[in-house]
Amino acid sequence: MLPLLGFRIYINVGGMDKLVCPCFVGEGVFLEEGMEKIKETLKRIESIPRRLYVDARRHLDRLSIPRRSLGRLEDIAQRYAVIKGLKVSPVKKKVIFTFAGDHGVVEEGVSAFPREVTQQMVINFLCGGAGVNVLARHIGAEVVVIDIGVGYDFEPQQGLVIDKVGYGTGNIVRGPAMTYEEGVKSINIGIDLMNKWGEKGVDIVGTGDMGIGNTTPSSAILAVLSGREIEDVTGRGTGIDDEGLKRKISTIRKALDINKPNRDDPIDVLSKVGGYEIGGIAGLIIGAAANKIPVVVDGFISCAGALIALRLEPKIKEYIFTSHISVESGHKVFFDIIGDKPLLDLDMRLGEGTGAALGITLIEAGVKIFLEMATFEDAGVTEGRY
């Protein structure tokens, strides 16, 4: 860390001059580099040509079923095919990336669980006994856990990436969750991870999260980016009671009053009221879109990350699949504003990547329909009159 100097440093972010605060000289340089990488990655994201959608649809319409009778399973297949530039091969390598981070806001009593559960659950993931491990095994996926900001030092081990931005965010009722630079860094961790895995070869990825207290920053992000009332986007998380819910809503209100996040700058929102794992997820989604890898978004926390990514580059929408809608009340708002429909609605609210896992197996089913089904011609089946 360079010594603190009294300069104010402005960085151009999304066309706006952005004050870096607190303003270390070194940080300004890192921030500029970090922003440059995000911008370059966003620039690599391309709209998928319409003709690919048409060609994929044409193939699906030849399959020996009444036209479009597999409904959204066909839509999934079509979207997967176009992301792959119609070079569709079986879905083999599947990875769920579960980002873990701690949250200073837990001290406000916004969660039914104590903060140390984040680190305990990371260990549970690494032992293979958590929900996401079970469901990932079920669908033949690997789980990679990223310690992006847990308040604990884990031993290096198989399945764990240690890339800390910090040891837990700041309490957002007292100040920002993190500096702008840390927000940029958390996003770049996701991007770097996806670039690395893109090179190694991965067919599809899923997002996941672990962080006691993280529905609070997710609701805060959603409130700012959607412009909706805090009450409309705030739910019970892991299961707080009525009193806890009231406290959570007032905590978010205080956090927004104190931090005044700029809704036109998603990274400012992430930094002021977000979380490290949410930034990591946003980065993973950006990196997946840049590398043309389909990315399956898990539950409410992942959707907060997805919303940041989508606000930075709306084209990302063509590369994401939303796996499920949870009982967390803000989740519906997310679907309303992005105009999407989840694959599943099973009243789940666990996170970790559990919804992404179930989503991936449905997408794989759709891809198999695309690849393995006989056409009317192959099967000698008479076509219908429509």
Next chain:
Amino acid sequence: MLPLLGFRIYINVGGMDKLVCPCFVGEGVFLEEGMEKIKETLKRIESIPRRLYVDARRHLDRLSIPRRSLGRLEDIAQRYAVIKGLKVSPVKKKVIFTFAGDHGVVEEGVSAFPREVTQQMVINFLCGGAGVNVLARHIGAEVVVIDIGVGYDFEPQQGLVIDKVGYGTGNIVRGPAMTYEEGVKSINIGIDLMNKWGEKGVDIVGTGDMGIGNTTPSSAILAVLSGREIEDVTGRGTGIDDEGLKRKISTIRKALDINKPNRDDPIDVLSKVGGYEIGGIAGLIIGAAANKIPVVVDGFISCAGALIALRLEPKIKEYIFTSHISVESGHKVFFDIIGDKPLLDLDMRLGEGTGAALGITLIEAGVKIFLEMATFEDAGVTEGRY
């Protein structure tokens, strides 16, 4: 076939004297035997003791996740566990039974496909190129096709059970789809199949159907058993246009006027306006419940079969899982009247067992959560305050 004699034979069915018509002497005897078998099977179906539900729930509440945070995946796991008497083992042997039959009503122009597509699709199933084959392979299930009444003679082959009730039903606008005895026989084919597979050992089964024109009898059955307007339960099937939909509704109206099915006797309804494959599915579901084997109900046609089974014995509800809701408008009515919620809502309307296949993989996921997850104690994770 015995020669026709002029007797009228009454059989006591569900407390009512039932006229067998047309009345062959031999048929009366077969009918009595057939009814006896159905009644005996229905008697074997037991309500699952409440304490099993409580014990299964207790186990799920110990898992290292916020209580009930896997939502309906936990409910699935609980229901699977209680059906198995809490002796839960991994879901290994999975079979989808696809019943195929033809329908005389096709000559009224109620389908977008010609009748011969039923037989063509059976061959497609046996070659492994149809939608249900692809999705069954995806979930590791076997597909067994039952020719219960296709208007074609297939060569005996692997994966095909030939057990014909007839070569297609009668045109329901001109008379009954089949005799009461044939209705009983079709149900018993499903029961026998399930008894046989129950002995061989199967962990879970799914239903499926193939029969050009079979949304028409399914809607007719639903109209009678739900008491709802024909318009409310009739959709576009494989994809007929507005004109075709009007014709289909008026066809069902004529069929109900002519046949006057007795809504208090589900077998009468099946016989007068149903189909062989619908009876087979009803029988399979009855047999599954009697053998305590979880059965996953596919789409709209399977739900018509399920409704017949449920009206014969409401306890069956504890043994069935409804896989998905289709775009067929009557499907919603089915869920309304049985008070259930489908696992999936993907705008599918193919049948064959495709929805059942996707449902089975979600159930298997739930069972794995039940079996493989670490408890709070195992994982050393602190429990929440609720």
